[in-house]
Amino acid sequence: MPQTASAPSPKPPTPRERARARTIEDIVRLGRDHLAVHGAAALSLRAVARDLGVVSSAVYRYVENREELLTLLLIDAYNELGDEVDAAVSALPAADFAGRFSALGSAVRRWALREPARYGLLFGSPVPGYRAPAERTTGPGTRVIYALMALLDGAYRAGRLVDPGGGAAVVPPLAADLARIRDGMGLAVSDRLLARGALVWTSLFGAVSFEVFGQYGAGTFAAPDELFSHHLAALADLAGLCAADGAGERPAY
Amino acid sequence: MPQTASAPSPKPPTPRERARARTIEDIVRLGRDHLAVHGAAALSLRAVARDLGVVSSAVYRYVENREELLTLLLIDAYNELGDEVDAAVSALPAADFAGRFSALGSAVRRWALREPARYGLLFGSPVPGYRAPAERTTGPGTRVIYALMALLDGAYRAGRLVDPGGGAAVVPPLAADLARIRDGMGLAVSDRLLARGALVWTSLFGAVSFEVFGQYGAGTFAAPDELFSHHLAALADLAGLCAADGAGERPAY
DNA sequence: TGTACATCAGTGAACGCGCGTTCACTGATGTAC
DNA sequence: TGTACATCAGTGAACGCGCGTTCACTGATGTAC
Numbered sequence: 001m002p003q004t005a006s007a008p009s010p011k012p013p014t015p016r017e018r019a020r021a022r023t024i025e026d027i028v029r030l031g032r033d034h035l036a037v038h039g040a041a042a043l044s045l046r047a048v049a050r051d052l053g054v055v056s057s058a059v060y061r062y063v064e065n066r067e068e069l070l071t072l073l074l075i076d077a078y079n080e081l082g083d084e085v086d087a088a089v090s091a092l093p094a095a096d097f098a099g100r101f102s103a104l105g106s107a108v109r110r111w112a113l114r115e116p117a118r119y120g121l122l123f124g125s126p127v128p129g130y131r132a133p134a135e136r137t138t139g140p141g142t143r144v145i146y147a148l149m150a151l152l153d154g155a156y157r158a159g160r161l162v163d164p165g166g167g168a169a170v171v172p173p174l175a176a177d178l179a180r181i182r183d184g185m186g187l188a189v190s191d192r193l194l195a196r197g198a199l200v201w202t203s204l205f206g207a208v209s210f211e212v213f214g215q216y217g218a219g220t221f222a223a224p225d226e227l228f229s230h231h232l233a234a235l236a237d238l239a240g241l242c243a244a245d246g247a248g249e250r251p252a253y
Numbered sequence: 254m255p256q257t258a259s260a261p262s263p264k265p266p267t268p269r270e271r272a273r274a275r276t277i278e279d280i281v282r283l284g285r286d287h288l289a290v291h292g293a294a295a296l297s298l299r300a301v302a303r304d305l306g307v308v309s310s311a312v313y314r315y316v317e318n319r320e321e322l323l324t325l326l327l328i329d330a331y332n333e334l335g336d337e338v339d340a341a342v343s344a345l346p347a348a349d350f351a352g353r354f355s356a357l358g359s360a361v362r363r364w365a366l367r368e369p370a371r372y373g374l375l376f377g378s379p380v381p382g383y384r385a386p387a388e389r390t391t392g393p394g395t396r397v398i399y400a401l402m403a404l405l406d407g408a409y410r411a412g413r414l415v416d417p418g419g420g421a422a423v424v425p426p427l428a429a430d431l432a433r434i435r436d437g438m439g440l441a442v443s444d445r446l447l448a449r450g451a452l453v454w455t456s457l458f459g460a461v462s463f464e465v466f467g468q469y470g471a472g473t474f475a476a477p478d479e480l481f482s483h484h485l486a487a488l489a490d491l492a493g494l495c496a497a498d499g500a501g502e503r504p505a506y
Numbered sequence: 507t508g509t510a511c512a513t514c515a516g517t518g519a520a521c522g523c524g525c526g527t528t529c530a531c532t533g534a535t536g537t538a539c
Numbered sequence: 540t541g542t543a544c545a546t547c548a549g550t551g552a553a554c555g556c557g558c559g560t561t562c563a564c565t566g567a568t569g570t571a572c
Binding site: 038039040041042117120121123124125126127128129134138142164166167168170171173174176177181195196198199202203204205206207209210213214215217218220221222223226227229230231233234235236237238 | 291292293294295370373374376377378379380381382387391395417419420421423424426427429430434448449451452455456457458459460462463466467468470471473474475476479480482483484486487488489490491
């Protein structure tokens, strides 16, 4: 979890500071476990305190309240997902756009299947009564879509993202939204391809959510890996990514 | 909510039976409201009893326990969604496949935006500690996918669903799953088109979930209707539906 | 190096709250003869 | 039509539980002179 510190203290941390940091890490880790078993809505400071071997009021030394712990867990999960996606993508040559796309999708799915409760916290129904503080969570929360867009934009600039045709024209109000996004992210892709990218993004998470949340009936798909692989290939097509061109095999998850 | 009763009692219901049925309806309705405000994890029999104006133990006359109420709410929500989708689809001529597809997607989205908490119960993170009884929920729970598949299969039989090419071949383990599904649902569509249909299904719910659960950053899309409309057109393409052919305009949501 | 003080981690009791579920009960509504 | 009985709806008290959060406190760890 490389957390780019804002570095306000040039001095090395004192033993006390290090102990404190470790305890906060422990709290987040225990909260993670608790989340996995009982779900976000049932996340309880008292339970975390119990697991930490400490009286319930003690955790208030480290965490302002329950909301704060939820926020920490949210950021932690977003960053772990972001790190794994980044690692998977950059393990392939920059020019292998199709391979990188597949790696991105597979990394999301792999993390989601390994961490279903944390995935649910990020992409499932909102936790009742909790609103994530945008100023702290949007950064980590946008890492995957940034990675995807960077990938597609790179392919576009390399002439390897072609409008597949079909679909509908982009109407003006939508074009305005897309222009704002393109400027904000410094992209070059066309409106139509940008819209396709957004659809591919939501579709990827739709496929993952159905699998993780058990929306496919039990036993409907005995070969979920192959299903997802097939979906990824179709989504690459939908995005406009040109098919494999010798730059590397797509790793089937 | 036309609930095809299993009709074991030929006699008309006694006043007592009618009062009882009305009370159960009230309980489900109040549970629905409670769900909307506090989320599924916080659904409470005591709260429902309070709203019903009755002492907490009284609801146990009507509902075995909390799980049972959740199941009732699940079935109720699935059926309302299914009814609205069926109504929207059958409002258009059977031969207007593209129009019906668009109507189906728009109906799902409309219901989800109107009933975010119930949508979350059906398609969000699973409620911790609760497992839906398959024998009671799979029927209502599969109405949308059945409607979608019936639509696509109808288009296929009419020669109006064409494989768009691209993507990948269907590998044997996946083909086995698809064959089972095709037989189970009495379909005719090819493997590739069936797989596309499944992707379109998950993608539709992915797009709706992102919007309902607020995954798009606040203010990212000022024109969500147009975005969804655009996505629907792209998904129709992905499914292999031939473009509009005079059979009717697509109703933009 | 030693002492006085400040900081901090953790304790334990308490506040008020809501929950699911059980149980013996009171009355009212229906049914059988 | 009238009476005796069974069924059912709803009551009220209780069980044991967990929760978030506050507060005055004890000791240990650090810091300043």
